[in-house]
Amino acid sequence: MTLWQRLTAKPDLDKTLAADHQLARTLTTRDLIVLGIGAVIGTGIFILPGTVAATTSGPAITLAFVLAAVVCSLAAMCYAEFASALPVAGSAYAYGNIVFGQIFGWIIGWALILEYMLAVAAVSTSFAAYFQSLLSGFGLTIPKDLAGAFDPAHGTYVNLIAVVVVLIIGFLLSRGMSTSMKVNRAMVVVKLAIIALFVVVGAFYIRPVHWQPYLPFGFKGVLAGASLVFFAYLGFDAVSASAPEVRDPQKTLPRGIIGTLIIATLLYVAVAVVLTGIVSYTRLDVADPVSYALALIHQPQLGGIIALGALAGMFTMMVTMIYSSSRLVYAIGRDGLLPQWFGHVSRKLPLNALWTVTLVIAVMGGLVPLTQLVNLVNIGTLIAFAFVSLGIIPLRRHERIENHGFQVPGYPVVPVISFLFCLLLMSQLSRETWLMSLVWFGLGLVVYFAYGFRHQGKVQD
Template identity: 75%
Template sequence: MSLWKKMTVKPDLTKTLNADHQLARTLNTRDLIALGIGAVIGTGIFILPGTVAATTSGPAVMVSFVLAAIVCSLAAMCYAEFASTLPVAGSAYAFGNVVFGQVFGWIIGWALILEYMLAVAAVSTSFAAYFASFVAGFGWQMPASIAGSFDPAGGHYVNLLAVLVVALIGWLLHRGLQSSMAINRIMVVVKIVIILLFIGVGLFYVQPANWRPFSPFGTKGIVAGASLVFFAYLGFDAVSASAPEVIDPQKNLPRGIIGTLIIATILYVLVAIVLTGMVSYTKLNVADPVAFALNLVHQRWIGGVISIGALAGMFTMMVTMIYSSSRLVYAIGRDGLLPRWFGQVNHQLPQNALWTVTVIIALMGGFVPLTQLVNLVNIGTLVAFAFVSIGIIPLRRHETLENKGFKVPGYPVVPILSFVFCLALMSQLSLETWVMSGMWFAFGLIIYFAYGFRHASQDLK
C-alpha cells in the first residue's frame, strides 16, 4: 500500500458506529439546545450589536445578523446531516475521518483542538476579569499577584480565578452529564432572562428616529457587518460532539443544532433592534454599548444585572467547550491517533480525556497571555466548517452509510455554497493568523507522522 493510501485509509464503519457503546445516552433536545446556546450566546451579545453598528453597518446591523445567520445556517445544516448519519463522538473529526480518510480527519481534529481549548482559555481570563470587576463593586479587590497571567516583572504570577473556574467546570462534568447539564440549563435560562430583561426595559426607551438613516454605510456596510458578526454564531458545531450520548440522535441532534441557531439569531436581532433604537448608532463605539445605553436612559441598576448575565454567558460557553473538547480528545484517542489512554471510558464517561483537557486549559488560562492567539479560534472553526460542508457530497455517495434522519435541502448547491463562504471568510483573516495557524498545523503533522500514523493504521481498512 502506498504512503498516500495509508494516510487516507478510512475506518471500519461497523467498528466506528459501535465504538462509543460504553457512553450513556442521557441527552435530549432541550439539553442540546442548552449546550448550543451556552456556547453561542456569550458576552458578545452585549457588545457586538453596538460596536458593529457604530463602525460598519449602522442600525442595519440587525440585517447583518440575519445575513450572517443565513450563511451560518448552511454549515449548520451540513453538520446536522453528518450528525444524523454518523452519531459518533468526535464531531467534524469523525466525519472527516469517514469520508476523506485518516490524515484529513486528523487535520480537522487538530483544528478543533485549537478552537476549543484556546476559546475556553481566553474566556476563562475574561470571566476572571469580569468577576473581579463585579466583586470590586462590593469593595473586594483581587491581589495583583493572582489576577493576571505569568509576568513577574509586572507583579503577576497566576490568574487564579481563571484556573478555578475551569477546574470547577471540569469537576461538574466529571460528576456526570445529568447534574452538569442541569446546572448548565439553569445558567442558560438566567442568561436568556437577563437578555430579555434588557430588551423589555429598553423597548420603553426606543426612539424610531435613531434608526434613521437605517443603512448609513450602504449595502457594503451590511455585508461587512455580516462578516464581523458571523463569528458571534460559532459554537453550535460543538453540539454534534455529544452524538453518542444523545437519546435518538437522528432526530435530536438536527433539532439541537438548528434550534440553537434560530434562538441565537432571534436574540441577537432583538438586542440589535432595541440597542440602536435607544441610542444613535454614532455613539455606540464603546467598550460596553449595552451598559452605556442603559446609563444614558438612567437605568444603571440593570447594569449590575447585565454583569450577572455576562458571567452566566461565559460560564455556559466554557461548559460546552470543555465538554466538547474532552469528547474530541476521547475520539482521537479511541482511534489510536493519540495514545489510547485518552480513549478509555470510566463510569460511562471519558474521564482521562476530560481531566487532561481541563488541566491544559486551566494552565493556559492561568499562566499564558492569549491576546495574540484568539484569532486562531476563527481559523480552526472555519477549517472544520469547510471540510464538513464539502464533505456532504462524498457522504451522500457513500456506499454503506444510510441516513434516515435530516438531509441538507438544495443538495449539492447548499454544501458547495457553504464551502465557498467558509473559504471567503478565511481569506479575510490576517497574515499573522495564517502564519501562526501554519505553525500549529505543522506541529500537528509532526505528531501525526511520529505517532498517530503508525498506531492507528493497523485498526483501519
C-alpha cells in the same frame, strides 16, 4: 499499500459506529439547545451589536445578523446531516476521518483542539476580569500576583480565578451529564432572563428616529457587518460532539443544531433592535454599549445585572466547549491517533480525556498571555466548517452509510456554497493568523507522523 493509501485510510465503519457504546445516552433536544445556546450566546451579545452598528452597518446591523445567520445555517445544515448519518463522538474530526481519510480527519481534529482550548482559555481570563470587577463593587480585591498571566516583570504569576473556574467546570462534567446539565440549564436560564430583561425594559425607551437612516453605510455596510458578526454564531458545531450521548440522535441532533441557530439569531436581532432604538448608532462605539445605553436612559442599576448575565454567558460557553473538546480528544484516542489512554471510558464518561483537557486549559488560562492567539479560534472553526460542507458530497455517495434523518436541501449546491463562503472568510483573516496557524499545523503533523500514523485504525471495542 502506498504512503497516500495509508494517509487516506478510512476506519472500519461498523467498529466506529459501535465504539461509543460505553457512553450513556441521556441528552435530549432541550439539553442540546441549552448546550448550543450556552456556547453561542456569550458576552458578545452585549458588545457586538453596538460596536458593529457604530462602525460598519448602522441600524441595519439587524440585517447583518440575519444575513450572517443565513450563511451560517448552510454549514449548520451540513453538520446536521453528518450528525444524523454518523452519530459518533468527535464531530467534524470523525466525519472527516470517515469520508476523506485519516490525514484529513487528523487535520480537522487538530484544528478543533486549537479552537476549543484557546476559546475556553481566553474566556476564562475574561470571566476572571468580570468577576474581579464584581468583587471590587463589594470592596474586595484579588492580590495582584494572583490576578494575571505569568509575567513577573509586571508582578503577576497566575490568574487564579481563571484556573479555579475551569477546574470547577471540569469537576461538574466529571460528575456526569445529568449533574452538569442541571447547572448549565440554570445558568442559561439566568442569561436568557437578563437578555429578556434588557429587551423588555429597553423597548419602552425606543425612539424610531434613531433608526434613521437605516442604511447609513449602504448594503456594502450590511455585508461587511455580516462578515464580522458571523463569528458570533460559532459554537453551534459543538452540539454535534454529543452524538453518542444523545437519545434518538438522528432526530435530536439536527433539531439541537438548527434550533440553536434560530434561537441565537432571534436573541441577537432583538438586542440589536432595542439597542439601536435607544441610542443613535453613532454613539455606540464604546467598550460596553449595553451598559452605556442603560446609563443614558437612567437605568444604571441594570448594569450590574448585565454583568451577571455576562458571567453566566461565559460560564455556559466554557461548559460546552470543555465538554466538546474532551469528547474530541476521546474520539481521537479511541481511533489510536493519540494514545488510547485518552479513549478510555470510566463510569460511562471519558474521564481521562476530560481531565487532560481541563488541566491544559486551566494552565493556559492561568499562566499564558493569549492576546495574540485568540484569532486562531476563527481559522480552526472555518477549516472544520469547510471540510464538513464539502464532505456532504462523499457522504451522500458512500455505499454503506444510510441516512434516514435530516438531509441538506438543495444538494449539491448548498454544501458547495457553504464551502466557498468558508474559503472567503478564511481569506479575510490576517497574515499573522495564517502564520501562527501554519506553526500549529506543522506541530500537528509532527505529532501525527510520530504517533498517529504508526497506530492508525486501533478503534477500541
